[in-house]
Amino acid sequence: MAVLIVAGLDTGGGAGLKADIETVSALGEHPLPVLTSVTYQNPSEVRGYHTLPPEVVREQIRAVRGSFKIGAVKIGMLGSREIAEAVKQETEGLTRVLDPVMESSTGAKLVDSVESVKVLILGSIVTPNVPEAEALSGLKIRSIEEMKEAAKVIAEELGAEAVVIKGGHLSYTDVLYWKGKLYEFPGERVEGFTHGTGCVFSSALAVFLAKGFELPETVERAKRFVEGSIRFSKAEARAVNPLWELERDAHRWRAKGELEEAVKELMELGEKLNPHVPEVGTNFALATPFSEVFAVKGRIVRYGGTIKPVGPVEFNASDHLRRALLKMREFYPEVRAVLNLRYSEELVEKAKKLGLVVSFYDRREEPEDVKRAEKGTMEWGIESAVKRVGKRPDLIYHLGDWGKEPMVLIFGRSAMEVVERVRALSSR
Ligand SMILES: Nc1ncnc2c1ncn2[C@@H]1O[C@H](COP(=O)(O)OP(=O)(O)OP(=O)(O)O)[C@@H](O)[C@H]1O
Ligand SMILES: Cc1ncc(COP(=O)(O)O)c(N)n1
Incomplete structure (x- = not known):
């Protein structure tokens, strides 16, 4: 199924046509991109825009309308009244999702x-954010109740088929008014970049409508998709990431394979590694670029004179190493893997001789409140060890405390780098 997209180009690659194309593709449908205007913008500012002549917009739509099966159309930035009129005529008869883009999140008129x-608006499914809903309804919106009133007014007075008021500017709860009924879609704030959320939301809505879902289900699905695209957004883009689901799954698959290979390699070191495996066992963890962590279920244990992984490589299989790795990645995001071994003076000395950057933390220095919270010990320890050396540590050790076994953590930028370090450390 094809989804027609009528929108503007964001040169910053965060919102507009590019976000729409990615959303439609990521959700498995075919995007038909129609450009209305070129904006000059980055995630911090819109410097201006140029609208295309209405005939150019019209011809783009005409070129594809007859030759694809179009399930729905998403309409974003229009730019001018003339373009709006042309788009109205050329999209007659299609299921229309209208994102009534008026201003960018940075406050520039679009x-x-x-x-x-x-x-x-007439006959369309309209998706205003709170300021846009205020402009369309003439009402002030400060609560979910007021969102509902405004949605009703926009539907009844302006003739929208349905109205979804998005709560990104209020409480993250979205409201739908459709066929005389009101629906609420509760949400919670997700941490991440939000430039482009409105574009992704309306495109996802168009896709799910094209797939044949009923409106309330469509809104629920679009909302969850936007949440993922905020959660898995990237610092480099400073905007939502509509490719999140595909990228996340690909990274999971690769990380699992990478760690399985590295564990296999580690098993080759069996007899040499055996004396270095602590009482609690060794684990080996690898993070994806989205900081999801894989490890060995049940850990790697001593077995006769050699070693053995108890279970398979699984997602979230080690809370301890996951917390160590994520804390390290806050300082050095290039670090992706970690493995723990039993502490011994010889091991630490060998690491220094090999030129590895070694640091440590002393649990006796741990503040009382962190100690009492228990879960924060690892985070505190990694942070204090990182700060102690002032550069990226390859190995961090601690000498234990009452009831805690002394331990060594070996970090690396890949699982294989950790294996190589362990190989060097355990060779006689
Ligand atoms: N930080 C956030 N956490 C969770 N959900 C969010 C967040 N920000 C926005 N949303 C959700 O994203 C969708 C888009 O809402 P929003 O109000 O941000 O639209 P918008 O203002 O048109 O977006 P933009 O102008 O950034 O493109 C809604 O479902 C909203 O609830
Ligand atoms: C071309 C284009 N279309 C839409 C938006 C709105 O997105 P945001 O409100 O996140 O800036 C934008 N900035 N640019």
Whole structure:
């Protein structure tokens, strides 16, 4: 199924047509991109925009309307009244999702007037954010109740088929008014970049409608998709990541394979490694670029004169190493793997001789409140060891405390780098 996208180009690659294309593709449908305007923007500011002549927009839609099976159309930035009129005529008869883009999240105007957006409301599924819903309804919105009132007004007075008011500017709860009924979609704030959320939301809505879902289910699915695209956004882009699900799954698959290979390699060191395995066992953890962590279920234990993994490589199989790794990645995101061994003076000396950067933490220095919280010990320890050397440590040890076995953590930028370090450390 194809989804027609009528939108503007964001040169920063965060919102607009690029986010729409990625959303439609990521959700498995075919995007038909129609450009209305070129903006000059980055995630911090919109410097201006140029709208295309309405005939150019019209011809783009005409070129594809007859030759694809179009399940729905998503309409974003229109730019001008003339373009709005042309889009209205050329998309007649299609299921229309209208994101009534008026201003960017940075506060720059993206349309000549509210009236131009109103041209397309009749019969459309409209997805305003709170300020846009205020402009369309003439009401002030400070609560979910007021979102509901505004949604009703936009549907009844302007003739929208349905209205979804998005709560990104209020409480993260979205409201739908459809066929005389109101629905609430509760949400919680997700940490991450939010530039482009509105574009992704309306495109996802169009996709799920094209797939044949009923509106309430469509809104629920689109909302969850946006949440993922915020959670798995990347610092480099400073915007949502519509490819999150595909990337996350690919990274999981690769990380699992990488760690399985490395564990196999580690088993070759069996007899040499055996004396270095602590009472609690060794584990080996690897993080994906999204900081999801894989490890060996049940750990790697001493077995006769050699070693053996108890279970398979699994997601979230080691809380301890996961916390160590994630803390280290806050300082050095390039670090992806860690393995723990029994502490011995010889091991630490050997590491220094090999030129590894060695640091340590002393549990006796741990503040009382962190100690009492118990879960924070590892985080505190890694942070204090990192700060002690002032550069990226390859190995961190601690000498234990009452009831805690002394331990060595070996870090690396890949699982194989850790194996190589362990190989060097355990060779006689
Ligand atoms: N930080 C956040 N955490 C969770 N959900 C969010 C967050 N910000 C926005 N959302 C959700 O994202 C969707 C888009 O809402 P929002 O109100 O941000 O739209 P918008 O203002 O048009 O977006 P933008 O202008 O950034 O493109 C809604 O489902 C909203 O609830
Ligand atoms: C081309 C284009 N379309 C839409 C938006 C709105 O997105 P945001 O409100 O996140 O800036 C934008 N900034 N640019």
